Amino acid sequence: MSLTYRETKQQYAALRQTYDYMLGERDRIEAFVKSACPSSFTYIGCGSSYCLCESAAFAARLRAGLNAHAVAGGDMLLNGERYRAALTGTLLVAPSRSGSTTEIVEAVRVLRGATHVPVLAISCVAESPLSAEADLALALPWAFDASVCQTRTVVNLYAANLLIAAFLGGDEALIASLGAAIRDGEAFMARVEAGIRRAAGFDWNQAVVLADGELKGLAGEGAIALTEIASVQTQSYHLLDVRHGPMVVVGPGTLVIAAASGNERGAQHRRNLLRDLKRRGGDRHRLRRRVRRGA
Known part of the structure; x- marks a missing residue:
């Protein structure tokens, strides 16, 4: 049995922990966003994390009516000046498996060196370099994939971002629906x-x-x-x-x-x-x- 297969099969066990953890952090997340009072949300990631950022930004627009978009971390690092106007008043959301991806950490440092941009980091490693740069850091260590290719990690980081959108949009039906999907997850995998x-x-x-x-x-x-x-x-x-x-x-x-x-x-x-x-x-x-x- 490969490590990637095991991690894929364990995704719903990890999701149960992520779901409970995010519910426990709901008040802190909502208070942070209220204090930051952003005019927009910018999601940044690399590779797999960028893909989930695209979905997370779409969910934030659709579920919470937020002005949200995604930018590739490497693009932000190399061409940050081009995005200066778009980043005015934004809140940066950075999901990352390791919390140490060079492009993300350096891009955050460059942006925060020029002006204060509030950062919400979500990583699967506690006390990561990215977490140290963030104003609010969330950690999902139970969702860390040791495999080169991410599977369980992506699903959990996306679920965390989807829950954030639901919290900010007051979408209790979505929160309950996610809980139901997670409870049915292992049976679903067995069926398919x-x-x-x-x-x-x-x-x-x-x-x-x-x-x-x-x-x-x-x-x-x-x-x-x-x-x-x-x-x-x-x-x-x-x-x-x-x-x-x-x-x-x-x-x-x-x-x-x-x-x-x-x-x-x-x-x-x-x-x-x-x-x-x-x-x-x-x-x-x-x-x-x-x-x-x-x-």
Whole structure:
């Protein structure tokens, strides 16, 4: 059994701890944000963390009505002056596995050296260099992945950011829904593992991951994970955007993973897309999961 597989299977046990921890920190988080009184939220991360930042910023806009965006840590470090106007009055949110990623720590130091930017850091290592730079530091050491490729860590950092959005938006339904999803998590993994193993056994040499909304950033992380773990070329796109150019590379030997979300009004478009992908020879993989309204 590989370390990456073990860490993936342990993600819901870690999520239970993260959920309880974040609920315990809710008052402190809300008080910090109220004191900072930001006009915007800027999420920064590198690689997997940047992908989850994209989803976290989207969730903050959608769930809490906040002015939020994501910037790659390396971009911020190299081109910080270009973002000066956009960073005026912002609160910096920095999720990181190690809390010691060079681009993030140096970018935070550069920004704080020029002007005071409040920083909320979330890492999986207590007392990290990033935590030392932060005004509010949260630590999820039980979610730390020792594997090179992050799995459990990404899920837990995203859940923490989603809970922050729910706290700031007063979305109690989302908080309850996340708790329910976590409680059902291990049973869900048991239900879908056989299907995932079948998909892994198909004769494919490239993959496409499709998702919309909050899931798009996480789809990008899925593409990174497939590239890094399986050593196959993988790209991610919005669901229907795959029609606009990328469809030409879908064919025999392509695994298509689609998070087919949305309401009934768009159901026919989704069905038509999946049909057309199949006609091009792509192997599709969809995981069905019922969640409560608000998730």
